[in-house]
Amino acid sequence: MPAVARAQAARTWGAPTEAPPSAPSASSPPPEPPPVTLGTPTPGSTAAPHEPATTRAVPAEEGPGGAAPSGTGVGPTPGTHALKYTLEGVEVRGNKSTRARVVLRYVPLHAGDVLDVNDPELELTRYRLLGTGFFRDVQLSLRRGTQRGYAVLVVDVVERNTLIVDGVWLGLSEDVGSNGAARPLTAYGGAAVTETNLAGTGIALGGAFAVADQQLALRVRLADPQFLRTSWLADTELLYNSARDFFGNGDVVVAESAQDFAVAQYQRLGGRVGLGHDLGVSSQVFFDYRLEGINASFPAAASDHYGLDVEPINFMLLPGTSFLSTLRTTLVHDTRDQPFLPTTGHYASAMIEAALTPLGSDYPYAKLVLHGSQWFSLPWGHVLHLEGFAGGVFGSAPLFERFYVGDFSDLLPDRVLDLNFDRRAAPNLLSTDIVEVRYGNYAAKVDAEYRVPVYRGTRSIYGVDVFASFGLYGVCNQEELVDRPRGYKGLATLPVDLTFNAGLRIDTQAGSFVLGVANFIGFVPFRGPQEGAARP
Amino acid sequence: MTRARRWGLALAAAIVALTPLLAQAQSVPPQQPAHPGALALRRANYAWEREGAEGAAADPGRDLLRVSFAYRDVLADPALVKKLSSGLPMVIALRAYVYRDGEVAPVALATRVCRVVYDLWDDVYRVRLSEPERERDQASVLEGVLRLCTEARDLPVVRRGLLAAGQPYFLAAVVEVNPASPEMVEQLRHWLSRPTGSTGIGPTDALFGTFVQLFARQMASSDSTLTFRTQEVVP
Numbered sequence: 001m002p003a004v005a006r007a008q009a010a011r012t013w014g015a016p017t018e019a020p021p022s023a024p025s026a027s028s029p030p031p032e033p034p035p036v037t038l039g040t041p042t043p044g045s046t047a048a049p050h051e052p053a054t055t056r057a058v059p060a061e062e063g064p065g066g067a068a069p070s071g072t073g074v075g076p077t078p079g080t081h082a083l084k085y086t087l088e089g090v091e092v093r094g095n096k097s098t099r100a101r102v103v104l105r106y107v108p109l110h111a112g113d114v115l116d117v118n119d120p121e122l123e124l125t126r127y128r129l130l131g132t133g134f135f136r137d138v139q140l141s142l143r144r145g146t147q148r149g150y151a152v153l154v155v156d157v158v159e160r161n162t163l164i165v166d167g168v169w170l171g172l173s174e175d176v177g178s179n180g181a182a183r184p185l186t187a188y189g190g191a192a193v194t195e196t197n198l199a200g201t202g203i204a205l206g207g208a209f210a211v212a213d214q215q216l217a218l219r220v221r222l223a224d225p226q227f228l229r230t231s232w233l234a235d236t237e238l239l240y241n242s243a244r245d246f247f248g249n250g251d252v253v254v255a256e257s258a259q260d261f262a263v264a265q266y267q268r269l270g271g272r273v274g275l276g277h278d279l280g281v282s283s284q285v286f287f288d289y290r291l292e293g294i295n296a297s298f299p300a301a302a303s304d305h306y307g308l309d310v311e312p313i314n315f316m317l318l319p320g321t322s323f324l325s326t327l328r329t330t331l332v333h334d335t336r337d338q339p340f341l342p343t344t345g346h347y348a349s350a351m352i353e354a355a356l357t358p359l360g361s362d363y364p365y366a367k368l369v370l371h372g373s374q375w376f377s378l379p380w381g382h383v384l385h386l387e388g389f390a391g392g393v394f395g396s397a398p399l400f401e402r403f404y405v406g407d408f409s410d411l412l413p414d415r416v417l418d419l420n421f422d423r424r425a426a427p428n429l430l431s432t433d434i435v436e437v438r439y440g441n442y443a444a445k446v447d448a449e450y451r452v453p454v455y456r457g458t459r460s461i462y463g464v465d466v467f468a469s470f471g472l473y474g475v476c477n478q479e480e481l482v483d484r485p486r487g488y489k490g491l492a493t494l495p496v497d498l499t500f501n502a503g504l505r506i507d508t509q510a511g512s513f514v515l516g517v518a519n520f521i522g523f524v525p526f527r528g529p530q531e532g533a534a535r536p
Numbered sequence: 537m538t539r540a541r542r543w544g545l546a547l548a549a550a551i552v553a554l555t556p557l558l559a560q561a562q563s564v565p566p567q568q569p570a571h572p573g574a575l576a577l578r579r580a581n582y583a584w585e586r587e588g589a590e591g592a593a594a595d596p597g598r599d600l601l602r603v604s605f606a607y608r609d610v611l612a613d614p615a616l617v618k619k620l621s622s623g624l625p626m627v628i629a630l631r632a633y634v635y636r637d638g639e640v641a642p643v644a645l646a647t648r649v650c651r652v653v654y655d656l657w658d659d660v661y662r663v664r665l666s667e668p669e670r671e672r673d674q675a676s677v678l679e680g681v682l683r684l685c686t687e688a689r690d691l692p693v694v695r696r697g698l699l700a701a702g703q704p705y706f707l708a709a710v711v712e713v714n715p716a717s718p719e720m721v722e723q724l725r726h727w728l729s730r731p732t733g734s735t736g737i738g739p740t741d742a743l744f745g746t747f748v749q750l751f752a753r754q755m756a757s758s759d760s761t762l763t764f765r766t767q768e769v770v771p
Contacts, residue, residue: 030764031606033581034687083653083662117624117653142623144656151623151656 087115087153088145094157095200098134102202103155105226106132115151117142129157132225134197136160165511166192169210171519173413173421176246178214180259185523188212188413188421192219202226210416214265217241217417233276233284239292239417241268245399246423247313247438248304255301261423264298264315268400268418270324279331286330291360294322294398306436307485316399316439318362324398325361328353336375340512341451341463341505342385343377355395365395383465385449389473393441403443405434408473410501410518426475426497427522433480433488434495440475447471451505460509468502572635572642572708572765580605580707580766583690597697601769603632603646603707608686610711610762619759620661620681621654628652628685630711634694637704637768644694646707650685668692686711696771704768712758 089111092100106128108121122140129138137158142151169190177183190210198205208219218240227234247262254262270292278284296317303312329352335345351369355361369391376384393402405426406412413422428435449469456463474496479485484493503516581604610628611617620626628650633642649666660675663684669692676684699705 030576030578031608031687033579033605034689035581035604083655085656122624139619140622140624141619142656148657 083117085115085117085142085145085151086149087111087113088150089152091143091152091154092157093154094159096159097162097200098157098159098197098202099200102134102197102200103129103157105202105229107153107155109153115142115153125155129155132197132202133164134159134162134202161509162195162197163510164194164196166194166206166208167511168192168513169416171413171421172523173212174424174523175213175421176244176261176263176423178263180252180254180261180263182250182260182423186213186421188215188416188419190217190416194221208417210419212419212421215243215419215421217243217419219417227275231277233286235274235276235286235288236271238271239268241266241400241418243268243400243419245315245420247302247315249425249435252302252304252313253310254299262299262302262304262313262315264296264317264399266294266296266298266317268292268294274328282335283331283333286328286332288326288328288330290324290326290328292324294318294324295320296322306479307433308487309485316397316402322362323360324363325356325359326353327356338507340507341383341453341465342375343383344375346375347371347373353401355397363396363398363401365393365397365401367391367393367397367401381453383451383453385451385469387445387447387449387471389443389445389447391443397441399439402439402441403475404439405437405475405497408443408445408471408475409497409499409522410469410471410516411499411522413519413522424522427499429498430491430496432492432494432496433485434475434497436485437475437477437480437495439477440480440495441477442481443473443475445471445473445499447473447499462507462509463505464507465505466503467505469500471499472496473499571640572633573637573706575708575763575765578605578607578709578764578766582769584696584771585692597695599696599771601693601696601699601771602690603693603766604687604689604691605707605709605766606687607709607711607762607764608682610686610713610760611682613760616713616760617678617682620652620678623654623656626652626714628711628713629715630688630709632688632691632693632707632709634699634705635708635765636700637706642708643705644698646691646693648688648691652681652685699771701771704770706768707766709762709764709766711762713760715758 087109090104090107090109092103095103107125109115109125126138126140129135135157137156139156141154141156143154145151167190169188171188172185173188175183175186188211190208192206192208194204194206196204202225204221204223204225206219206221206223208217208221210217219237221235221237223233223235225233243266245264245266247264248260250260252259252262270290272288272290274286274288276284276286294317296315296319298315298317298319299313300319301312302315303310305311331350333346333348336342336347337344349369349371351367353367355363355365357364369389371387371389373385373387376386378384389408391403400415400418404415404420406420406422407414409426411427412424415421425436425438426434447469448471449467451465451467453463453465455461474494476495480493480495499518501516501518503514503518506513506515583602583604585600585602586598607630611620630648632646632648634644634646635642646668651664651666653662654660655662655675658675661678661681663674663676663681665672665674665684674680674684693707
């Protein structure tokens, strides 16, 4: 069968051959209204003076030559819109760097199939291709095949910039010098970049770095959305971190001498491999295995105030060389209408991770994280976003796997690639014992964000929204629940705090960015008690 | 000054300087007017159709307002005209809301949906035109498609009884080419199943909304969108 034979090759042709039919100019004035041709005009009626226009349309049954609808290759086609053809092949046009076979992966139709022009699968194919992020525009069309009743599906693509900036981090923090003394402002920065369509193969190659004084993090990631031409996504990542972290609230004792903070230093080197699979249009499941070596050094003895008491500092790492080996499963359900400036839909994820102690992990723990977001499009065009987060770590996880207050408070810098840049405690706007907590085994947050779209475009900048957010979060350990720090009473024993932010969310061709003011506001000295109950 | 501190101050200055630059880099977004009366004016022809046999006593409240206007410029982009020949279905949907002058809530809605598929082998466009009174299938050449799908001719809009006598009304129209929301097209089809002239909008109607909802929110959701208003008509 010639159609089948032709369809085996993924053909790519050049520019469309036909000149478009003449069309009204965009700058031409609006067309004159057609005259009134029906009804019995009564007073108040108006009509244009020119002759009634005639339409050259003819009923279907009186079509040219009395020809039947063209589904002749397939059989009778009831109704004028039930057009069906036999698919002779698929052409891919406009692809310069993306290989045609990559495009064809997303086209579920094959030569010899019956193609119903009303099949919703055709429109879904277009959205699937747009969803790859490889193309700025995708248009499907049909052209005649080599014999009556046959058609060729033409996929016209316009490639987009596939080098995406996943993130740029620039900020200021307050950290600690090598001698444990508090330092004023220091800078940190980093970026993550991904080529989502490496050499037109559809494989994503990404890299990221973050840097601060005496800290460095590197990542390299490779992902194949159709691993071995299956429906599984394969993902692998290599990581290196040379990191520091800071403990205490300004008056720790390290090796019997007082200093501002105790500092832990550690290096991580390892990697992760994972597989993902679609569970439906909006859901995916991911499985990841991670193995890394950790080399940590920190003071052999250090203590800090915990409420009115003095307790040894838990650095949440094993001294010297240790290994971490975990298996993680993540479920994601995502119905957002767009990834960065969504207006409707929801995003929900559940992640469970278990350290594989029998397989060499020195850190026995399990971690559970639940996250849900819902976006509401308000009648006046603005967007409301509600978000909830809850997580628990059960066991002895390394510090970078625990919940850090800065990840929940907008007034402190988030960790970037697991690097922690800031020594400050939680802002403590509610004057609670949250100030005693830096890392916790349990965390929860509720947050609301209000967005006002101020710009929508189709070229380099897709959208700009002004946003303001407000939230309540809590981070704690087992101790804060069963052995509360002395010196706090009543509601102050709840380790919770407020957070807020405002600024711009910008979606661009090169990536998406958030410009928020909270990081700067965090340096304004309006915080609550910062040094705990022992240091009023 | 330490090196870290110098870096910090330089970064802070860069971020502070960059923020207003980014804000200035945006072109002013195309804003929709805040009320329907501010839409671009387009001329339409109105006709009141009297119900019943000529000469017979008739209820003036049953008079049906019909309107004719063209919106061929919704296909001003030649790529859209070319797309008519793609062999795949293309939809041109018209919603014409009736507003009382000076008000922002519509009182009635007239719709019209045109669906076009180019028949590759018969070299003809197959058009299904859905209007309040009828749904018809036709085969046509391109010029006929443009007339059928972008000219509302005697479109039944609203009965006189739904309007306040002596008050000026106008139509605010939204024309979309290939609306992204299939639900909206279904709602339009459902709306078309109403008896002719019973186009009054209730607060629970799916196609009801504020002017901003109806005319601004879905601007980017179709291949092409055209909005305009007509001149006033006084019942």
